[in-house]
Amino acid sequence: MTFGGSGDERESRTPRQAARSGRVRQAQGRRAGEEGGAALGAALGVEEGLGPDLDVADLPRLAGVSQAHLSRTFRRHLGASPSQHLNRLRLRQAAVQLARTGRDILDIGYGLGFRSPSYFYRLFTRAHGMPPAAYRARHRMPG
Helix, strand or coil: CCCCCCCCHHHHCCHHHHHHHHHHHHHHHHHCCCCCHHHHHHHHHHHHCCCCCCCHHHHHHHHCCCHHHHHHHHHHHHCCCHHHHHHHHHHHHHHHHHHHCCCCHHHHHHHCCCCCHHHHHHHHHHHHCCCHHHHHHHHCCCC
């Protein structure tokens, strides 16, 4: 699954491949003495593996840390819980897709992992100050 069309190889990674990449960053962070390397590696894996199959409940296992450690580190370094961070990333990507594509709004939400249209609309409206259709109308890029 690709987003944005930049051709970057990261865009075609599955969530599992992205999590593996996060574990490599985790190991690198630990070797460098970086506090929270595992959780930050998981955060990077989330960014690379964004999609409908990514489940925040899998992150602690994929990162090799406890849920409590993952949550604590996300809050310390990213200012949000793992699920809040994942939703932020999904909403950011939704905004990009709304502005750059003519894809159906519900397809965008489902494609990014939102299982409920009302939840997607509510979070999007809260994050961007307007519903997805209004955002698209205001930010649509010619092309």
